[in-house]
Amino acid sequence: MTASIRSLSLSCIGSALVLLAAAPARAGDDAGSSTADRRVVVRVAEKLAAEALVVAEVKGSLPPGVYTIKRDDGGEPSPAEVFTLNGTTLLAFVPDRDVAGAPGYILSRRQAKDQGLAIARDRLDAKRVAIATGGRPFTSYITAEGTKPYYFPVIGPTGASYTRAFPMEAVDGEDKDHPHQRSLWFTHGNVNGLDFWASDPNNKPNPKSGSIKETSRTIVHNGERAAVLLTTDDWLGPDGKKICEDERIVGFFGMGKNRVIDFDITVKATAGPVTFGDTKEGMFGLRVASSMDVKNKDNSGGKITNAEGLTDEAAWGKASPWVDYVGPLQGKTAGIAILNHPDSFRFPTTWHVRPYGLFAANPFGWHDFGQKTSGEYVIPAGESIRFMYRVVLHTGDTATSNLPGAFQAYAQPPLVEVK
Numbered sequence: 001m002t003a004s005i006r007s008l009s010l011s012c013i014g015s016a017l018v019l020l021a022a023a024p025a026r027a028g029d030d031a032g033s034s035t036a037d038r039r040v041v042v043r044v045a046e047k048l049a050a051e052a053l054v055v056a057e058v059k060g061s062l063p064p065g066v067y068t069i070k071r072d073d074g075g076e077p078s079p080a081e082v083f084t085l086n087g088t089t090l091l092a093f094v095p096d097r098d099v100a101g102a103p104g105y106i107l108s109r110r111q112a113k114d115q116g117l118a119i120a121r122d123r124l125d126a127k128r129v130a131i132a133t134g135g136r137p138f139t140s141y142i143t144a145e146g147t148k149p150y151y152f153p154v155i156g157p158t159g160a161s162y163t164r165a166f167p168m169e170a171v172d173g174e175d176k177d178h179p180h181q182r183s184l185w186f187t188h189g190n191v192n193g194l195d196f197w198a199s200d201p202n203n204k205p206n207p208k209s210g211s212i213k214e215t216s217r218t219i220v221h222n223g224e225r226a227a228v229l230l231t232t233d234d235w236l237g238p239d240g241k242k243i244c245e246d247e248r249i250v251g252f253f254g255m256g257k258n259r260v261i262d263f264d265i266t267v268k269a270t271a272g273p274v275t276f277g278d279t280k281e282g283m284f285g286l287r288v289a290s291s292m293d294v295k296n297k298d299n300s301g302g303k304i305t306n307a308e309g310l311t312d313e314a315a316w317g318k319a320s321p322w323v324d325y326v327g328p329l330q331g332k333t334a335g336i337a338i339l340n341h342p343d344s345f346r347f348p349t350t351w352h353v354r355p356y357g358l359f360a361a362n363p364f365g366w367h368d369f370g371q372k373t374s375g376e377y378v379i380p381a382g383e384s385i386r387f388m389y390r391v392v393l394h395t396g397d398t399a400t401s402n403l404p405g406a407f408q409a410y411a412q413p414p415l416v417e418v419k
Contacts, residue, residue: 053253056415066081069107072106081225081226133224150182151184163288164290167200184261186283188281189282225253228249249262265387269383292326319351320351363387
């Protein structure tokens with residue numbers, strides 16, 4: 001992790017969640033804390049866009065829990081959640097208007113109810129963990145099916161799943177290729193010569209297939225509109241021998257018109273050097289719902305757009321801080337954007353994003369992407385590399401979704417001061 005993160009100079013949700021991982025916290029567990037309204041000032045270096053998720057460090061005393069937040073010069077209250085661990089407090093909210101300078105807000109605390117928690121208490125240790133936001137289904141974290149952890153379904157603000165159901169479920173009209181592309185996942189196609197990407201029980205057996213197995217899980221935060229999981233995983237060869245391990249901090253947020261999932265993943269070379277090979281088959285990936293494809297058997301008319309304005313096939317293999325995949329979904333226009341944080345390995349990442357529905361950030365596949373330099377990277381024994389991505393599930397097309405503003409809020413969140 002970067003030195004700035006380690007020194008608690010938080011610059012994003014990923015860095016914030018690293019601090020949260022020290023011990024579990026649940027929004028409904030602190031009923032004895034003060035419920036008095038608190039005034040805070042939000043200081044921004046640059047203008048902060050309305051409707052962009054913010055997770056910001058708090059200076060001053062602010063009890064953890066479920067809140068509403070409202071500008072002190074008017075406006076409607078909106079949901080907010082506070083996390084406090086090891087002396088560091090963090091506030092997650094979505095501003096209702098653009099923010100510049102240092103406006104004031106009023107935070108009003110309310111008690112979370114068990115029936116409204118993002119993760120039901122009796123599902124905390126399940127092999128399929130259902131996650132909700134605002135009482136409505138969001139996704140499930142699945143660890144006991146296939147050869148890797150993944151998330152399915154991934155339900156956006158329209159109420160439909162934005163990711164393909166195959167091979168987990170049979171849906172009429174869906175594409176049924178590449179069964180290893182399970183909804184939303186993190187793997188790579190060449191790790192010390194082993195293939196973790198195409199490894200799947202529905203594919204032909206491969207003596208070089210690897211698997212990823214969860215080894216621990218902590219519910220870091222369990223609120224009403226936000227939840228945070230911390231997991232560790234072993235990457236195993238076909239003989240069961242550990243190749244490396246990872247730590248994943250994943251945050252789920254449903255506080256505005258969009259839904260957001262943040263990933264902060266550290267891969268650690270704990271069993272010797274680890275080589276991530278130069279292949280297009282990787283790494284942080286999802287498969288969009290088939291109706292959103294740019295081109296499939298029904299020619300459905302989706303569109304890929306990156307931060308530089310390149311579209312569809314032209315965006316493949318290019319480096320960019322974010323990419324958006326938009327298309328029709330059950331009669332509405334839906335979009336999935338993936339933002340790459342500046343502190344992530346090889347920012348801005350290159351993208352393995354295809355018209356047939358594959359959407360993946362891959363900082364290693366340089367040869368396949370047409371670069372003359374090899375993208376291979378060796379993690380020395382005892383060291384690590386870090387990957388940070390924000391997935392934004394939105395409605396409407398790229399032009400109306402203010403993704404530059406969403407990226408700014410992710411890359412440079414404000415500082416919150418309690419008054």
